[in-house]
Amino acid sequence: MAVNWVGIAGIVVFYIIILVVGLWASRKSKGDSDPDSVLVASRDMSLFVGVWTTAATIVGGAYINGAAESVFESGLAWTQAPWAYAISMPLGGILFAKHMRAKGYLTMLDPFQDKYGNRMGGLLFIPALFGEILWSAAILASLGTTMSVILDLNVKLSVIISAVIVAFYTFFGGLYSVAYTDVVQLFCIFVGLWFCVPFVMTNEHAAPITSTSSEWIGTIDPSDAGIWIDFTMLLLLGGITWQAYFQRVLAAKSPEKAQKMSFIAGFVVIIMAIPSVLIGAVGFNTDWNSTALDLNKTNPHDHPSLILPLVIQYLTPTYVAFVGLGALSAAVMSSADSSVLAASSMFAHNIWGGLFRSKVSKRELVWVIRISIVVTTILATIIALTVHSVYYLYVLCSDLVYVIIFPQLVCVLYIKVCNTYGSLVGFVIAILLRIGGGEGSLHIPIFIKFPFYSETKGQLFPFRTFIVVFSFAVIIVISYVTDIVLRRGYLGPRWDIFKCVTSVERVPDEVEHEGEEEKMHMERKRSGEWQLGDVNEMKKPLAGKDESEYIPGESKI
Template identity: 55%
Template sequence: MAVHWGGVVGMVVFYLVILVIGLWASRKTKGGDKAENVMVANRDIGWFVGFFTLVATWIGGGFINGTAEVVFTPGRGVLWAQAPLGYSLSFVVNGLFFAKKMRAAEYVTMIDPFQIKYGPRFGGILFLVALLGEVLWCATVLAALGSTIAVILELDQNLAVIISACIAAVYTFIGGLYSVAYTDIVQLVLMFIGLWLSIPFAMTNEAVAPLSETKFEWLGEWDTDMLGVWLDKWMLLIFGGVPWQAYYQRALAAKTPRLAANLSFAAFFGCIVMSVPAYILGAVGASTDWEMTGLNLNKTDPYETPSMVLPLIIQYLTPPVVAFMGLGAVSAAVMSSTDSSVLSSSSMFVRNIYSNIFRPKASDKELIWVLRVTILVVTGLATLLALTLSSIYTLFVLCSDLVFVLLFPQLICVIHVPKANTYGLIPGLIIGLILRLGGGEKAISLPPFIYYPFYDEEKGQLFPFRTLAMMCSLITTIAVSYGVWLVFKRGYLSKKWDVLNRFHDENHNTEEAKKLNTKYELQENL
């Protein structure tokens, strides 16, 4: 196998630039001896850095590669490439309903309000769902980078994954959110240039038919039977994209609550713009006669492995120099997602598990070192998954479902339902989990044990059962919470039966809520 050493040199230069910028940005962490400052960058993120880092949070390797893959895949096309618009709209939802209140309350992580309302241990349960999502997302994008480098540079993909993960871990280890945010700027610019530069060369390649003549190949096919599935995916992407720590790490670091919301609205447009090249390149792949390219179809057939279509387009439909720029774009996308997931996972563990549950009196110095060690552990775990598992993406899809079904309704309750309590949380989680797992998941060979309306032996569940599970979880949490609150409030049960100790400190909890509301009212006009 002939290694493309010119590309390797370019990749090394790119990684050195990212590393230098990350180390330089680490010097901006004022008060770097405080764990909270490292996690939320002293709450000093402004418009410029905030916009770039929020957009880069979503625009990762899975986002870019996955969009091109779906558009390229026969029978799916643009019609089923819902992720870019769906995930972008999640920014709008966050900006309208959550970002302001959570930034005004000065939370450090997304899990903080859960632990305040439900207690450290029960709130910590939701950390597990969030952690799984972040780590699997990180592993997915690292695996995407490995396959891309294997195609373009013919370099060992395991080595590429390990090097990429190590670079991201080093500057995240040293600089925290500041390093992540500033490297996001460079990575997003490289993505924009590399992908847009590839488009004219790919579209004018002699092997590519005009897109206007192949629109039936890349627009996708509509199946009325799949309407419920299609709508279910929209709900999953829009609202399941809301409760992610990678987003809140940045929103909670904004200078003011209003800025946190406005950055979210701006990031919506940024994500839409950044997704356009992936759509176009996916359509180019569907319009290509691959036998006219230099691709060995006996070795790599894009129709058998559609996840490889983006690197194949960059490699075989563009000149070598442009191909290396395209590789830089995909590498940048992966790095921006990797460092985000690593830092957000580590921050949640240190803040919400280690500090709040096991070591409440831990010093800032101790928390800083635990954070750094956790960054290395999470990076190692994600890298191991990327190197050993073949079904990472399907596991991530299922975990995204759990974020939508379990975390999103609880986020609504913890921010907008004052009477929500642990008594409602537990049955809400159980109902949501049973209804979601009951629908099965073909991707991981999980058979259904609940057959929803319109079930088809061949097509599977056609009813939007994920949305149903989410709604049932939300309604159960609210109904049980209010029911139990009324029982204790009106004295139908003595508070000695309050086994979860949620109402003994009701006055304290009320005062805490008043403080948070007052703080929000004072800051919302800033």
């Protein structure tokens, strides 16, 4: 197969545009001296940019390609991601965005380290980190496969070039560059894919989608209802417990704007999926034998993940394919940069600046973020080039983020009695139950057979959602029991090994309103009365603190 120069030209043009915008946006960064600029864009993100970059945490290569693939292979009934993610955004705004922005947090892990201590926050960093890195690897691998099949390019070269571009502008601009390139990337996706839709729907090789709607819409077998519910809940609740999402809402100018960003982003998410769904339906109705596609080399039914680029290449004119394939490359990069920055931010702020070093200079922290960006990109690239089942690894990490992070985050924010003991036990129980449920794609055997288990279909019970509910109960019960036992003196203070019950000051009862509690919380931080270091340990004021010194957990509101 000859090299597709039109497709290559389209991708090159889009890459140049994105790189230029990323470097331009990096000029808004305040340079080496301000980690807030890199982490949360100095809390100065406009509503317009915020909406688009928040939507971009969902709308990327896997989302665009995955929606078309799911419709083509399983039917619209099993394509829950578009509408589930669209609902998850406003849900995140209601549950988390306004609350966490009002607290002045910098990352998703901050509330855990504030309440449970740095070590427990570091433990929760593990599934969050794996999820972000493997997500980046999965979309880079997807891009490489697509380019190799559609454009006849070398897979390794495609992945490496894309990774270098992502790392380059993210390295210099932080969230500013990622946010502004997200706006351009989503605009390219929207225009590019909608530009292709009229051509693919009127192509002579494809039957009208209305003529076979009952087939490509699909059905849900009653015996599979538990699976459908489980994955729907995973998308609804697990889709918002990612640092990439929180990085955007925490960069909003106010808590109210953080919530608005989430609400409006939900509409953007569902709108961006419509052309992919239509293209997937057209691919289902296409007589591929009558097209120029060499089915002996690439059969859509054997490679359903390629249905979107195949439809664009073989069912549209050359100039349309130029725009469409360029839009696909933009879609991939809009997700990769978000995940790379998210993983780097958590490591620099919560692990390096919180767990390893209680005090770091602002310049040091910025350079730790930048080095982490490079390391994260390299790791994601290596995984993308060497691990064949990277998508399935990501699926498992998505499960872990859902069953571990979601219940933990709700508890730490809303249930005051929760402590480190409950969090730790809930963490361990959730992992054991999830591994016990098995994962066929990773050859993990099933040793816990939940109700309705089938020897042929596997787990039919919504066991992931059950684990979430059970984890909630474990965290609350263990926290309540340890609080009573330690606070009432049934066990002495020496048994409080995490120093999270007997040595922690309670918020005074008269502080009833969140705004007042937060004011007291932040005043203590600014005055230097305490800093994030050992587990919940109160410390003396910092002597000789200057403006270049960075205290982990401290941030401008």
